[in-house]
Amino acid sequence: MANVTSYETRSGRRWEVRYLKPDGRSSRKRGFMRRRDAELWMAEHVTAAKAADSFVSHEAGMVTVGQLYEQYETEKLPIWKPSQAYTVKSRWRVHIAPTFADIPVNRVTRAMLQQWVSELAAKRSSSLTCATAHIMAGILRLAVRDRRIVRNPMDDVTLPSRSQRKLLRTYLTVPQLMRLADECLNGKRLAVQRRAIVLLLGFCGLRWGEMCALRVGDIDYERGRVEVHANLVKLGEWVEGTPKNGQARSVPMPRVVADALRMVTDGRAAGERVFVENGRPPRQQSVSRAKSNRTWYISALRHAGVPLVSPHELRHTAASIAVHAGANIKALQRMLGHATASMTLDVYADLFDSDLDDVARMVDATIAVECPSANHVQTVSTAANSSMGVAH
16 A cells, blocks of 8 residues: 655655555655656655565665675675685675765666776776675575565676686696606705606696695505595695585595605695695796796796796696696596686697697598408599699
8 A cells, every 4th residue: 555645845845656665665755846756766666566566665675785795795705605605795895885885776777887887997907896796696585585676787787798718828848848847856955855756747737725724645546546635725824625526536646756756645644735835835836027036936938938827727737747648628627626628628628629630530541441342542632633634
């Protein structure tokens, strides 16, 4: 039930809509200059909304975006990985809260959101902008679910295009990888451990955090497997979580990697971390600022005379070596810990470009073995064409 009534102010007559919310409580919307405006608002926001079961009250929408974020975080925190929780909290604090925290959710418009996204995109990367916008969309989706707003204004906001993946990757060859690993032995500290790190990343394709989380008991020398079921990330302090897609995996371990790891793990307890520097996980290595960088990894790259690939790019090298050794796409997916084989194929499509050339070569080889007469026909045809050329 709803009706329109007038009331007097010092500025003159105004109109208000009095109505009952779905829970039976009374409410009102005031400040209309004309009766007609009040009636139109009532028709759209009360009468039609109740009939379509999409009614939202004005009071419900007055909760601020900051209050909604607290609810959003409370609901999501139990299912977020520590690294995701850290990232979301940081992006809320830095990029969302200063603009929207104190604004009632029913006053957030598409235009406000578009301006915010455009200004953020002008200062930061497209990937960060899109990820931050998705957090805001999730908060507003919560408001829609709880009937604080009718629809999500983020739905019509234009986001920047994400930059394409790096198309040209640098893959080390096996001799280059071995040269890099062996160069680590010339280091002054932890030489054997660092050689094992390079071989593990370059042949088994572990991520840096997965390597840091390895314990001695995770290495199965009898089966030739590295069991990956944890990941370490530095969020102020080191925090242990699950691997990137949340799934543990068993990674094949070549003999050269096993031999290098034995030199690190022999005589140590199963629960100890495999790689430790000064009582902590190894410090992440980078190839940025290569001219001034003096860390052990960049030094080994320079002295080995190999391309400047980052530790994460050694994971790409592992994929390349596995493909050229004959690994199929499903085996490669399981080794790298991708969610799907199609994802692996998308990421490493360039590794399979030579497959088209191999198809024709392998078909010719099969024909030669299983149907020798076809070769005879080809020989006769070639001879006939040659004789015709002589006659002319």
